[in-house]
Amino acid sequence: METVYFDNNATTKVAEEVLEEMKPLFCELYGNPSSMHTFGGQIARKIRRAREQVAGLLASDPTEIVFTSGGTESDNAAIKGTLAAVPDKRKVITTRVEHPAVLTVCRDLENHGYTVVELTVDKQGRLDWRQLEELLDDDTALVTIMYANNETGVVFPIDKIAELVTGRGVIFHTDAVQAVGKIPLNLSKSNIDLLSLSGHKLHGPKGVGVLYVRKGTRISPFMLGGHQEAGRRAGTENVPGIVGLGKACELAAENLEEENSRVKYLRDKLENAILEKCPDSRLNGDKDNRLPNTSNISFEYIEGEAILLMLDKFGICASSGSACASGSLEPSHVLRAMGVPFTAAHGSIRFSLSRYNTEEEVDYTIEKMPPIINRLRELSPFVAK
Amino acid sequence: MWEYTDKLKEHFFNPRNVGEIENPDGVGEVGSLACGDALKLTFKLDENGRIKDAKFKTFGCASAIATSSVLTEMIKGKTIDEAAKVTNRDIANYLGGLPEQKMHCSVMGREALEAAIENYRTGGKKKHELQGRVVCNCFGVTENEIERVIRENNLTTVEEVTNYCKAGGGCGGCKGEIEKIMEKIQGDKIKEIPPAAPRRAGKMTNIQKIQLIQQTINEQIRPALRAHGGNIELIDVEGDKVIVAFRGMCAQCMLAEYTMKDLVEAKLREFVSHQLFVEEDKDSAKEPHNHRE
Structure with a gap:
């Protein structure tokens, strides 16, 4: 077995079909879509097509799609752009388990006179979103809550939250980087004002993303310059990236059912077998409301980075919430917010699958995992003989 | 991904001397589950007072396991006095080096060795404990x-x-x-590199001073507390007395006084004025915290 890639929440393989669409845009069709000549102008049609493909996956209008350089830019643009558009309001509500692209931005706002409220989660990583009823007030400029958690895969009830928030006249943003392409989204039937997505999480290229901006949502542009993206995001378009992302969205829409049946079956098989074969292991996150591809498991008494290196030897790629794996000295902020004990947080492993994984790879991993866990437990001073 | 040497990887995948010696002459236990790594070292001497056998058990990352493994190899055959001279540098060098951020693994190895030697010298009575402040x-x-x-x-x-x-x-x-x-x-x-004198403001009005205190809390103090799930609020300033309240994790922390003294006061003195001292607002500390101030 060469490489078994179970780290699809970190990044994904670019689909062959996506690469084929992108190829001619480097050396043949390299024009600038803003140019007046036909050579450049024909590229604008390709971007329009990509915009339609993205809108198709989200069930939105193409004019609501703004291309950016990725998920992090989309999050920054949504948060800072909203606050700039409503300068008199000084309160932002988010959660403790956001991706750093949201959490770090929000915490920085505190230094600029904003009040930031971070909603808490329970032991299963579920959000007590009804806290919002009391928290929303006239001073609240923005609520930003992720669609699905990157570490545990827990999905929040975003449609209900969006309804509550926008019903009180507050702008609602969601970081849907992990959700798009994995679970169905229908923005025409939701109240979400702003939504971030990233190309490389759904078999598109890196360096391209989207900020969805609902019609009528006031947002100040984050990047100033030329008139591109209807003045909402300046800078010559990343044409190959945008075209690739468009194709990736089209493929994601076609494969959504497979994602929720076959990928989910593989994930469940992997997860159930590991939990059964490895004693003192536990699942992190709400089993019933999760992305179909993600599984986060803690192994007591052993450390995540050591597990990853052992897996790596067999060509199996996963990730860990342990402190050592990140280079910091403290384990994952998501697992800590859920109250996962330090002991279990240090030994957490995330498997994230994609439609390119096979049952053979799952069986191979199920076979390799128990001996790795046993081997490291033999080394651990916390396991009784 | 960490840049590990081949030797380190080899010792991680094939660790030597795993386990615990029965009736050992010395036992050293350092670290904890909460800290993210821990090591238990046991050794036995031969009739000439040389280390005949050494074994380890380690909870931790690859470099923690590899350093433990080489430690047992390094001390075998040494007398107690010789073993006591092993430094964390020696352990790291034996592995062909460690990433800087992983040097603490080599220190953990040396600490366990010392603890085991101490345990031996006190006739198996003394267990490792923290010494000093x-x-x-x-x-x-x-x-x-x-x-x-x-x-x-x-x-x-x-x-x-x-x-x-x-x-x-x-x-x-x-x-x-x-x-x-x-x-x-x-x-x-x-x-050799003289540190720049703190760029403190000169004479300030009360309002300027309070603003500067608030700014210092926002920029210099809060981020560090936030990293740990805590927060701080400026309640009032009376002359040189700065009254603050701790929120979140910091409020429940038994060490609040310590953190306050050390971090808040030092930062305020550095950035605002040497004369400032800090007091915790006890009334607001008693209130249950709800992150909604």
């Missing part, structure tokens, strides 16, 4: 230990101290203290 409460690191890693590894920055013994790697509240220890030991070396 605890400076870093997050990872339980003492002043003695910090002094030692600075001396043995010729460290000159706080960041290096964190890499070598974890001190300062949690809430960061003890960084000022580590800097003082550093100055005490490395005084001359650090003075």
